[in-house]
Amino acid sequence: MFILKSIVGKLWITIIGLVVVVLLTLSLFLFQYIETSFPKSQDQTDNLAKLAAKVAGEISLHKDEGRYLQVVNELLSAQDASVIMVTTDLKPMDTPVGQTKDKVYRYSDFFSDAALQKVFAGETIDNRNRSMNSNSSLNSQYSAVAVPFMNETQNRIAGALIMYQLTQSSEETQAYVKKLFVVVGVCGFLMTTFFAFFLLTKITQPLQQLKKAADLISEGEYGTRVPIISSDEIGELGKTFNHMGEQLSDTIKALHQEKEQLGSVLRSMADAVMTFDADGRVILTNPQGDKIIRDWNAIEWPEGGPEGFHHHLSPASGSQTIPGPMRPLFETVISESKELTAKLHVQSEVWSVVMAPLYSHDAVRGVVAVMRDVTEEHRLDKLRKDFVANVSHELRTPLSMLQGYSEALLDDIAGSPEERQEMAQVIHDESLRMGRLVKDLLDLAKMETGNLELHFRELDVAAFLRRIQRKFAALSKEREVAVICSLPEGELVLEQADEDRLEQVMTNLLDNAIRHTPPQAQIEIRATGQRTKEGADSVLIEITDQGYGIPADDLPYIFERFYKADKARTRGVSGGTGLGLSIVKNLVEAHQGTVTARSQPGQGTTFSITLPRRLA
Numbered sequence: 263m264f265i266l267k268s269i270v271g272k273l274w275i276t277i278i279g280l281v282v283v284v285l286l287t288l289s290l291f292l293f294q295y296i297e298t299s300f301p302k303s304q305d306q307t308d309n310l311a312k313l314a315a316k317v318a319g320e321i322s323l324h325k326d327e328g329r330y331l332q333v334v335n336e337l338l339s340a341q342d343a344s345v346i347m348v349t350t351d352l353k354p355m356d357t358p359v360g361q362t363k364d365k366v367y368r369y370s371d372f373f374s375d376a377a378l379q380k381v382f383a384g385e386t387i388d389n390r391n392r393s394m395n396s397n398s399s400l401n402s403q404y405s406a407v408a409v410p411f412m413n414e415t416q417n418r419i420a421g422a423l424i425m426y427q428l429t430q431s432s433e434e435t436q437a438y439v440k441k442l443f444v445v446v447g448v449c450g451f452l453m454t455t456f457f458a459f460f461l462l463t464k465i466t467q468p469l470q471q472l473k474k475a476a477d478l479i480s481e482g483e484y485g486t487r488v489p490i491i492s493s494d495e496i497g498e499l500g501k502t503f504n505h506m507g508e509q510l511s512d513t514i515k516a517l518h519q520e521k522e523q524l525g526s527v528l529r530s531m532a533d534a535v536m537t538f539d540a541d542g543r544v545i546l547t548n549p550q551g552d553k554i555i556r557d558w559n560a561i562e563w564p565e566g567g568p569e570g571f572h573h574h575l576s577p578a579s580g581s582q583t584i585p586g587p588m589r590p591l592f593e594t595v596i597s598e599s600k601e602l603t604a605k606l607h608v609q610s611e612v613w614s615v616v617m618a619p620l621y622s623h624d625a626v627r628g629v630v631a632v633m634r635d636v637t638e639e640h641r642l643d644k645l646r647k648d649f650v651a652n653v654s655h656e657l658r659t660p661l662s663m664l665q666g667y668s669e670a671l672l673d674d675i676a677g678s679p680e681e682r683q684e685m686a687q688v689i690h691d692e693s694l695r696m697g698r699l700v701k702d703l704l705d706l707a708k709m710e711t712g713n714l715e716l717h718f719r720e721l722d723v724a725a726f727l728r729r730i731q732r733k734f735a736a737l738s739k740e741r742e743v744a745v746i747c748s749l750p751e752g753e754l755v756l757e758q759a760d761e762d763r764l765e766q767v768m769t770n771l772l773d774n775a776i777r778h779t780p781p782q783a784q785i786e787i788r789a790t791g792q793r794t795k796e797g798a799d800s801v802l803i804e805i806t807d808q809g810y811g812i813p814a815d816d817l818p819y820i821f822e823r824f825y826k827a828d829k830a831r832t833r834g835v836s837g838g839t840g841l842g843l844s845i846v847k848n849l850v851e852a853h854q855g856t857v858t859a860r861s862q863p864g865q866g867t868t869f870s871i872t873l874p875r876r877l878a
Contacts, residue, residue, distance in 0.1 A: 274458035281450040289443050306427070307388045310343070311407045314425035315386070317345065318411035321423065342428045346372075347411070349421040350382050369424050372406040381408045381422040389426075405429050468496045472503055484511035534633040537620070540596060542584040545628060554633065558585035558608065588615065588631065595619055595629050605636070610818060612640040641819070657699070660692035702841040716852060718877070721759040723789050723801055724749045730768045731787065734776065742781035745772070748788045756801060758877045763849045770842035771805050771869050778809035778867075792872075799875040800855075806868040812861040820859060821847040854878060 317334060324330040338344060347355040348369045369378065372389050380387055389406040406426035413420040471488045478486040487507060488500045528535055528548035536551040538544060544555060584592050587606045595602055601618040614636045620628040667685045676682040705714070731747050738745045775785045788804045812820060823844045846869075850857040854877050861867040 273461060274454060277454045277458070278451060281447070281454060285443055285447055285450070289439065292439055306405050306429070307390065307407065310405055310425055310427050311386055311388065311409065313341075313343070314345075314407045314409045314423055317425065318409045318423040321345075321347070321411060323414070323416075338425075343425055344427075346424040346426070347421060348378065348424065350419065352378065355421065367426065369408075369422070372404070372424060372426055373408055378408060378422050381410050382419055384410055384419065386410075403429055464492075465496065468492075468500060472500065475503065475507070479507060479510065484514055532634075534631075536631045536633070537628060538584050538592065538631070539628040540626060542589065542592060544582045544584070551631075551633070555582075555585060558587060559583065561586070588617075591615060591617055592629055592631075596626055599626050605640075610815075611635060611637045613637075641822075644819075657696065660696045663692045664689055699841075702845060705845060714848075714852060716760040716763060718758040718760055721756040721761050721764070723754040723756060723803070726761065726764070727768075727787055727789055727803070730765065730772065733769075734772050738776055738785070741776055741779075743776055743779050744784035745776075746784060746786050748786060750790055752791075754789055754791055754801060755875070756873060757875050759853060759873065763852070767846045767849050767871070768805075770846050774842060775805055775807040775809065775867075779807045780809070783808035794872070794874075801873050801875060803871040803873070804868055806866060808866040811863040811865055812859065812867055813863055817859060817861060821857070 317338075320330070321334075344367070346367065346369050349355060352369075352375060354369065373381075373387065377387055386407065386409045388408075389404075404426045405428075406424060408422050408424045410419045411421060411423045412418065468488070468491065475486045475488045484507065487504045490497050490500045490504075531548060531550070534551035534554050535546075535548045536544065536555065537546040547555060587608055591602055591604055595617045596619070599619050601616065603614070603616050606613045606615055612635075614634045616632045617629050619626045620630055667689050670676065671682060671685055676685060727747055727749065731745055734745055772785065772787075779785060785805065785807045788802075788806070790802050792800055792802050794800050821843045823841055847857055850871055850873070853873050855871060855873040857869065857871050859867060859869050
């Protein structure tokens with residue numbers, strides 16, 4: 263029931279119950295008192311009959327004695343009783359006993375004539391018998407008894423003496439008390455209801471305000487306060503609630519500030535930060551971590567980790583779970599509960615990963631991972647190792663030949679002038695090779711430090727490329743490789759360019775193309791005018807060969823120093839230094855241009871050079 267769920271209803275029922283218990287207890291003791299202290303109606307009638315018989319036996323003898331009459335009157339007045347005397351012929355007798363002037367009743371008010379005839383016959387009757395009653399309303403207020411009295415000679419019945427007394431029986435008193443208790447109970451119920459609704463305004467309304475304020479705080483309105491309208495316990499509760507609201511608001515504000523600071527730190531970090539639960543679901547990431555999760559989960563990973571992954575997109579892949587390459591490391595951290603560090607190779611990128619367990623009550627509840635892109639560091643480390651190995655190799659070979667042939671000359675091993683001439687020629691060629699290597703290294707050093715001097719002037723691109731074609735005509739004919747030019751009909755001019763350095767660029771590219779192109783194939787040089795994405799005019803020069811091509815894994819590194827896509831340590835008859843493409847890139851960038859390469863193994867390679875017509 264709704265009334266039992268409210269404080270007012272419970273309080274109202276409690277007070278009603280208390281009133282009922284008090285009234286029932288009081289009525290029990292009061293009825294018991296009335297039962298023992300008030301005479302019953304039968305007892306009152308019997309006593310009245312004895313008294314009437316006593317008076318009737320003496321009244322005829324002493325009715326003329328004043329002292330007797332005074333005693334009888336005092337006795338009857340003390341018991342609120344009066345006497346009526348009636349002769350046998352139903353005539354009232356004038357007697358000074360009992361009755362007062364303000365209350366004078368007749369015999370017919372209590373008994374009928376027929377009833378009195380029984381008294382005249384010698385019986386004693388009372389007014390409890392309804393057939394004998396004459397006035398029912400008066401009989402309900404008085405108890406009356408009629409007894410016969412004798413004449414003076416005591417030899418016959420002279421009439422009837424009727425004695426009546428105010429009714430004071432316990433039954434009537436109990437009925438009156440019951441009515442009184444009903445009235446008191448109704449008044450108590452009404453007063454209790456009134457006070458219950460009064461308490462509604464004094465107790466429940468402040469509590470309802472507290473509830474409403476608590477609901478608003480739970481919805482995020484931490485500035486909500488309740489009005490204090492009293493200084494009692496409810497007022498103290500309101501003050502405590504307001505103090506709690508202030509403390510909660512300060513705490514929420516502090517937590518919000520800490521969260522904002524943590525969010526700012528995470529967003530500003532270059533490293534990717536990710537948090538996973540024990541099942542591998544994402545809990546929290548910064549933008550870098552979220553990008554990694556989305557990108558890596560878009561790849562369909564094979565069973566067994568990232569080593570053999572393949573590049574098939576999986577639309578159904580979940581973006582809120584730990585990516586495949588990280589799962590083996592994640593499972594190890596969860597099972598062993600220790601921090602681990604590893605490097606992951608994903609596609610062409612290398613990532614350093616640090617994973618640490620998150621604890622909750624001494625149990626691992628998740629993992630936090632911090633990832634850093636170390637692709638550049640890995641590439642530089644690889645280039646450093648390759649640079650040392652290549653420089654060592656490039657210098658070791660000519661130095662060994664120089665040492666060997668010079669010792670042969672010193673030991674006079676050559677038997678003829680022709681052999682000595684041949685040894686001297688080898689020594690000369692190797693020294694030239696070392697000189698070219700040193701020169702290329704010096705050029706690269708100047709380019710990378712910005713100390714390379716360029717002499718800009720206007721350059722006719724078509725004439726320039728035709729001259730380059732003629733320059734390589736003899737070499738291409740010797741290698742049985744055709745070099746052709748495809749040039750536009752209109753004028754194609756670079757307003758600012760260093761012709762010598764661009765010739766060095768074209769020489770290195772065509773030298774590589776001829777060296778890696780098989781006989782009976784061709785190399786094509788193309789040039790066109792175009793606009794860049796920014797809307798600037800530029801010239802596109804492309805050199806396409808039909809050679810062996812460059813593997814996809816090597817293509818990002820071909821412009822690094824000493825990088826060899828064929829992994830061979832010998833340069834053949836060309837005597838290449840391994841620095842040509844690195845010099846090409848630096849010279850093109852010195853002209854504010856770009857150089858790129860496209861290649862498919864077995865289908866040839868295309869180098870594209872984009873040069874602005876006017877330098878910025």
